[in-house]
Amino acid sequence: MRPLPPVLRRLAPWTGALLAIYLTFNFGATGAGSSPAEKLTPAAGTPETPYSQSELVSAGRRLFLMNCAHCHASDATGDEGPDLHGVRKSEARLAALIENGVKGEMPKFGAKLSHTEVQALVAFIRSL
């Protein structure tokens, strides 16, 4: 099995401790948020997202519970934010919404989440 890159390895169900470490934010050490080094970028010559769909969905679910459930509810049926089941937006549009937010409605996560993490969230939303 291909080894997972750090960000998804931390998000794998069997590495909960590592997940906690990753998500513990240290203002002094990093300034704020994910450092550029933590932003996962696919290696040259590999596909844009070199992870299986199930890997992305699993990671996306955890990211969702950490970042999105507060407004969309833990079952994604919506609360302050809309129900995410059956959304018809394209994956590119969903990724843009996550990264850029909606003014006055939804935070922008582009400075917090890596491209792959956004893709994982999109995969999870698509799986609902």
Added chain:
Amino acid sequence: MAWAGTGVLWTVGGGVLASRILSPSGAWAAEPSRGDFSFVQISDSHIGFNKPANTDVIGTLQQAIARINALPQAPDFILHTGDLTHLSEPEEFDTLDQLLKTAKTGQIFFVPGEHDVISDNGKEYMARHGKNTTDGGWFSFNQRGVHFIGLVNVLNIAEGGLGRLGEEQLAWLKDDVSSLSSSTPIVVFAHVPLWAIYPAWGWGTEDAERALGYLKGFGSVTVLNGHIHQTMKKVEGNVTFHTAMSTAFPQPKPGAAPKPGPMKVDPAILPKTLGITEVNYIEGNHSLALVDAALG
């Protein structure tokens, strides 16, 4: 719009720590301050929120500030227990800063809520309110013999929404209180409740028990939180837990709705969902008297 903003006035004097929700009628304002010093707790301003539960969160915060300014004796300081903003946008922080500049008080202390760190892990919050804190945002200070501890439990939210303090902060807390006399009154404030109010909604802090363990030897510990947008109290041994109302909107009582979130109520009913809370702590015998009464 009907009154929706509120705050909690705390007084400390003669070994008595007391609190009362600021009343819309100004009745509290007519009473003289009883303590050697006083402070006000406000929480969950959610500047930027614009949903039907309250489309004027600026106005209700202004009303809360007006209540503070109407006190016969200006509070020595204000504690804001988080969710200053709704989306952690710079302009939301700007608005809050401008509003709070009108509050007549000596100083304002903050701890972040999850909404203040949601989009950037707290970069904007720390740039504004992290200058006199540890790198992690937590801090402590002393006020006339009372030791205040501001904790951050929203940067590492657990699955299910529970707050989490983390190892580094717990180690700092242990060290921070290690040199204090057991007779020192302790006031801890953080956003997410440090007691398990309703874990199914994330209304609790996963590792709070360890933090409270470091405070077991102290005769008087008061824990002030926000997050749940309603007043709740619990006394457990030497610890008095208290959560404050929001200045923005109410939330359902635990388990009274399918899920937590902004609760729309009739503007005429809104004051009745708020309340007056008095907490009297008697140092020495560790007794605590709690009195609740609706505002409207």
